[in-house]
Amino acid sequence: xxxxxxxxxxxxxxxxxxxxxxxxxxxxxxxxxxxxxxxxxxxxxxxxxxxxxxxxxxxxxxxxxxxxxxxxxxxxxxxxxxxxxxxxxxxxxxxxxxxxxxxxxxxxxxxxxxx
Numbered sequence: 001x002x003x004x005x006x007x008x009x010x011x012x013x014x015x016x017x018x019x020x021x022x023x024x025x026x027x028x029x030x031x032x033x034x035x036x037x038x039x040x041x042x043x044x045x046x047x048x049x050x051x052x053x054x055x056x057x058x059x060x061x062x063x064x065x066x067x068x069x070x071x072x073x074x075x076x077x078x079x080x081x082x083x084x085x086x087x088x089x090x091x092x093x094x095x096x097x098x099x100x101x102x103x104x105x106x107x108x109x110x111x112x113x114x115x
Contacts, residue, residue: 007051011062019058027059030067037074044077045070 013019031052038046048070055063 005062005066007055007063007066009055009058011060012055012058013060018060022059022061022064025059025064027064027067028056030071031056034067034070042074045074 013022031049034045034049035053038049048066052063052067052070
């Protein structure tokens with residue numbers, strides 16, 4: 001699957017033969033696991049997982065390839081993390097409580113899908 005490919009319903013299986021071929025693919029299971037990761041530990045994949053969730057009922061080969069691409073992204077960014085600190089922003093008011101600023105320690109951009 002090429003970077004920037006837009007997933008659509010037209011990529012879903014159209015014939016009974018294609019649907020049967022996709023029955024053996026664990027797409028729903030993979031998307032469920034990706035959804036857990038997006039909610040619990042990896043907010044950087046939340047958007048793309050939301051897009052993949054749209055096709056759980058009738059996924060096609062392109063949808064499966066997009067889900068596998070997310071796995072490759074995760075494998076390549078295992079050492080990336082979120083860092084929280086109690087420091088305040090230079091623009092914050094002295095009277096407000098100190099906010100917690102979250103810095104994403106990555107410059108990697110998830111370009112799996114663009115919808």
